[in-house]
Amino acid sequence: MEKKPKNVFIEGAISSEFIGTSIAKHQSKTSIGAHNIFLGQVRADKSNGKSISAIEYTAYEDMAIAKFHEIREATFEKFNLTCMHIYHSLGLVKSGEICLFVFVSSPRRKEVFKALEYVVEEIKAKVPVFGKELFEDNSHQWKVNT
Amino acid sequence: MEKKPKNVFIEGAISSEFIGTSIAKHQSKTSIGAHNIFLGQVRADKSNGKSISAIEYTAYEDMAIAKFHEIREATFEKFNLTCMHIYHSLGLVKSGEICLFVFVSSPRRKEVFKALEYVVEEIKAKVPVFGKELFEDNSHQWKVNT
Amino acid sequence: MLLNIKYFGLLSEITGCHEEAIDFNGSTLYELMDLVFEKYPELERKDFQLAHNNEIVSGDMKLINNEIAFLPPFSGG
Amino acid sequence: MLLNIKYFGLLSEITGCHEEAIDFNGSTLYELMDLVFEKYPELERKDFQLAHNNEIVSGDMKLINNEIAFLPPFSGG
Numbered sequence: 437m438e439k440k441p442k443n444v445f446i447e448g449a450i451s452s453e454f455i456g457t458s459i460a461k462h463q464s465k466t467s468i469g470a471h472n473i474f475l476g477q478v479r480a481d482k483s484n485g486k487s488i489s490a491i492e493y494t495a496y497e498d499m500a501i502a503k504f505h506e507i508r509e510a511t512f513e514k515f516n517l518t519c520m521h522i523y524h525s526l527g528l529v530k531s532g533e534i535c536l537f538v539f540v541s542s543p544r545r546k547e548v549f550k551a552l553e554y555v556v557e558e559i560k561a562k563v564p565v566f567g568k569e570l571f572e573d574n575s576h577q578w579k580v581n582t
Numbered sequence: 583m584e585k586k587p588k589n590v591f592i593e594g595a596i597s598s599e600f601i602g603t604s605i606a607k608h609q610s611k612t613s614i615g616a617h618n619i620f621l622g623q624v625r626a627d628k629s630n631g632k633s634i635s636a637i638e639y640t641a642y643e644d645m646a647i648a649k650f651h652e653i654r655e656a657t658f659e660k661f662n663l664t665c666m667h668i669y670h671s672l673g674l675v676k677s678g679e680i681c682l683f684v685f686v687s688s689p690r691r692k693e694v695f696k697a698l699e700y701v702v703e704e705i706k707a708k709v710p711v712f713g714k715e716l717f718e719d720n721s722h723q724w725k726v727n728t
Numbered sequence: 729m730l731l732n733i734k735y736f737g738l739l740s741e742i743t744g745c746h747e748e749a750i751d752f753n754g755s756t757l758y759e760l761m762d763l764v765f766e767k768y769p770e771l772e773r774k775d776f777q778l779a780h781n782n783e784i785v786s787g788d789m790k791l792i793n794n795e796i797a798f799l800p801p802f803s804g805g
Numbered sequence: 806m807l808l809n810i811k812y813f814g815l816l817s818e819i820t821g822c823h824e825e826a827i828d829f830n831g832s833t834l835y836e837l838m839d840l841v842f843e844k845y846p847e848l849e850r851k852d853f854q855l856a857h858n859n860e861i862v863s864g865d866m867k868l869i870n871n872e873i874a875f876l877p878p879f880s881g882g
Binding site: 644 | 811813814815856859860874876877878879880881882
Binding site: 452453455456457459460462463464465466467468469470471472473474475476477478479480531532533534541543545548549552553556 | 598599601602603605606608609610611612613614615616617618619620621622623624625626677678679680687689691694695698699702
């Protein structure tokens with residue numbers, strides 16, 4: 437049975453409480469031996485002497501949700517995971533705040549290291565999300581991933 | 583200047599609130615772009631039909647603290663990290679609870695993936711910590727890492 | 729055929745809109761791009777990909793529904 | 806010389822103690838191991854390493870202080 441795509445988008449920053457609660461929910465799954473978590477945080481990078489104060493994220497949501505679903509299915513196919521969660525911010529995320537939360541769990545640690553890096557790289561490459569970097573003086577530039 | 587070794591041991595399980603708070607403390611460090619977190623969780627593995635209900639951790643503490651410090655220094659030497667935190671439980675940790683928390687942060691994601699796996703493998707190989715696996719019927723066996 | 733064209737990120741700043749309806753009588757996306765470049769000449773010099781039916785597609789793709797998106801480089805995470 | 810010998814994990818179950826003082830007049834750890842094996846014959850069949858001065862050491866190591874630890878395989882994490 438094909439699973440229904442989940443919506444992974446969260447309006448605004450992803451809070452540390454949300455992450456903590458998400459970790460706590462896994463304590464009933466006693467076949468898990470290793471969790472690996474990636475968090476993307478907005479950097480206050482400087483450009484022409486001005487600092488980035490926030491990123492405003494937009495997405496081609498229908499396609500993004502389809503791509504997140506494909507990445508999820510491919511990851512479960514490739515690696516022995518017990519569970520996987522992906523959350524990405526939309527809208528405004530200030531510098532120092534978290535915009536991406538990827539959480540993989542497995543009985544064994546070797547699997548989570550390989551799986552997490554795979555998921556994060558796939559998200560960066562395949563999901564149509566766009567970051568508008570806002571400076572303190574209200575000017576902006578479009579984020580380019582490296 | 584040589585830094586003083588930190589004590590990384592925590593009595594009992596590492597709570598999800600502790601992890602959440604630790605993440606929150608990094609939001610003032612706006613040069614960070616990527617965090618990577620490893621969590622070791624006690625599995626309720628079965629052996630001869632009995633389930634592991636908890637692990638009791640002991641350590642050769644002086645040597646363990648020295649080894650954690652060496653791993654920390656070597657990791658900062660090898661990878662471009664902004665910060666690193668390691669916590670390991672001593673005493674009783676029930677199945678489903680967290681016994682190891684490793685947290686690395688960097689401006690760039692490539693660094694955190696490499697650094698985190700390095701730190702976890704080094705801890706498993708070099709730190710004198712011993713797990714006594716307790717079953718529901720009060721019998722026990724000694725944990726063997728694979 | 730009336731197409732629903734979507735523009736994202738930097739591209740939507742050039743077009744001044746996030747989506748618009750364009751009446752299109754060609755068959756491939758190359759023809760559609762020509763039409764759009766005529767309207768927004770600056771777009772031609774930008775780095776973008778086209779998405780159709782939730783996939784990145786090339787210009788020789790034939791349309792299978794009426795929604796096409798112009799996407800600048802992805803920068804999630 | 807009075808040595809402080811520590812035993813961990815499974816090894817402490819065999820010796821029945823976590824540490825003990827042993828009077829030792831040899832010079833290398835091989836000689837110390839012989840003394841300990843005489844007291845706890847079962848220990849000789851177990852997988853262990855010796856630690857001295859916070860490092861894993863081999864049996865031909867000369868003592869530089871009076872604390873020696875018998876460590877079973879590590880199983881942290």
